Amino acid sequence: MEPAVAGRPDAMVALARQFAACGEQARAVELAFAASEQLAGDGNAGTLAGQLLSDSVPRWHFNLLRDTARNQAYEDAIRRAVTPGCLVLEIGTGSGILAMMAARAGARVVTCEADPSVAAAARAVIAANGYADRVTVINKHSTAVDPAADLPELADILVSEIVSNDLLSEYVLPAHADAVARLLKPGAPVIPARGRVRVALAEDRLWEQARAGTVSGFDLSPFNRIGHPSRQIAVGSPRLTLRSEPADIFDFDFAASPAPADASTHRDLRATGGPVNGIVQWIALDFDDQGTYENPPLAGSQSSWALLFWPFAAPMETVAGDIITAGASHLVDRLRLWREPPCY
Numbered sequence: 293m294e295p296a297v298a299g300r301p302d303a304m305v306a307l308a309r310q311f312a313a314c315g316e317q318a319r320a321v322e323l324a325f326a327a328s329e330q331l332a333g334d335g336n337a338g339t340l341a342g343q344l345l346s347d348s349v350p351r352w353h354f355n356l357l358r359d360t361a362r363n364q365a366y367e368d369a370i371r372r373a374v375t376p377g378c379l380v381l382e383i384g385t386g387s388g389i390l391a392m393m394a395a396r397a398g399a400r401v402v403t404c405e406a407d408p409s410v411a412a413a414a415r416a417v418i419a420a421n422g423y424a425d426r427v428t429v430i431n432k433h434s435t436a437v438d439p440a441a442d443l444p445e446l447a448d449i450l451v452s453e454i455v456s457n458d459l460l461s462e463y464v465l466p467a468h469a470d471a472v473a474r475l476l477k478p479g480a481p482v483i484p485a486r487g488r489v490r491v492a493l494a495e496d497r498l499w500e501q502a503r504a505g506t507v508s509g510f511d512l513s514p515f516n517r518i519g520h521p522s523r524q525i526a527v528g529s530p531r532l533t534l535r536s537e538p539a540d541i542f543d544f545d546f547a548a549s550p551a552p553a554d555a556s557t558h559r560d561l562r563a564t565g566g567p568v569n570g571i572v573q574w575i576a577l578d579f580d581d582q583g584t585y586e587n588p589p590l591a592g593s594q595s596s597w598a599l600l601f602w603p604f605a606a607p608m609e610t611v612a613g614d615i616i617t618a619g620a621s622h623l624v625d626r627l628r629l630w631r632e633p634p635c636y
């Protein structure tokens with residue numbers, strides 16, 4: 293703590309802003325976090341502290357904590373894997389919830405978090421819940437964790453939840469490959485063990501609304517060329533109807549090191565009949581050989597992960613049994629889906 297401003301939260305926030313402006317993020321966060329505790333979010337200074345601390349923090353952090361099915365699936369898998377006193381390494385602390393689950397199951401835990409605000413908040417959460425003696429938060433990206441300096445020994449288990457709606461955009465594959473190679477004991481279990489990309493044919497009843505057509509008498513359709521090739525739809529939304537059985541299009545081993553190479557594939561999807569205007573994609577996490585979490589596009593389902601809908605260039609009418617081929621490719625952090633053009 294900077295002695296010149298100690299005990300004066302307004303001055304602490306002002307100094308934190310100066311540190312942030314000159315790129316001293318860690319000092320800015322330390323001051324803003326201490327000030328926000330004293331101010332309890334009140335007044336101009338409290339709001340400023342909140343802005344400083346939250347600028348880098350995605351809003352989905354708060355949604356995923358309410359995903360009780362996700363939380364339970366993780367806790368069940370952690371309980372199955374943890375033995376008393378074993379060392380769990382977590383990648384991506386967030387609020388600290390998974391690290392505390394591992395500690396509650398009897399593990400010692402080292403958890404790394406790349407974002408300084410999130411790491412500071414996680415330390416406060418972990419201390420408030422009485423786990424500070426069993427959980428160590430390191431404010432580092434996992435690839436910067438030093439096994440000699442940051443870990444008491446190589447870890448017995450890896451836990452992470454760094455999967456995005458398309459599974460890959462949070463760099464889960466290279467982060468895991470690096471941890472498996474450098475930070476874990478050989479053969480250590482990885483939770484989740486596998487991640488699958490699932491797809492089905494679908495009709496989005498709001499397909500038209502995400503496109504530019506005729507507006508004020510002008511044809512804006514060329515604008516569609518700069519539209520995103522996929523759109524997010526909330527799980528359980530009634531706008532979506534499935535038009536085929538689901539299929540896995542990619543299945544990744546999260547213990548693979550080196551990371552799986554970029555690849556392309558395709559899957560034949562048998563239509564159940566009716567209008568089809570795109571492919572819906574979601575994820576499944578296989579924690580071990582017993583537990584799976586999925587965010588399927590089914591009425592009544594809920595998830596903190598969104599579905600990704602990959603619209604066709606034009607809707608089509610199908611009859612039951614029609615085969616439509618979905619193409620897919622992935623890079624290290626990116627997924628692409630499309631409808632293969634029919635062969636004539």
Ligand SMILES: C[S@@+](CC[C@H](N)C(=O)[O-])C[C@H]1O[C@@H](n2cnc3c(N)ncnc32)[C@H](O)[C@@H]1O
Nearest residue numbers: 384385386390404405406407433434453454467
């Ligand atoms: C989706 S949140 C999950 C948080 C928490 N583990 C949970 O399950 O609620 C992922 C967190 O991991 C962090 N993160 C992502 N990749 C990371 C990496 N390779 N090393 C360290 N932190 C990472 C992000 O900043 C984010 O806070």
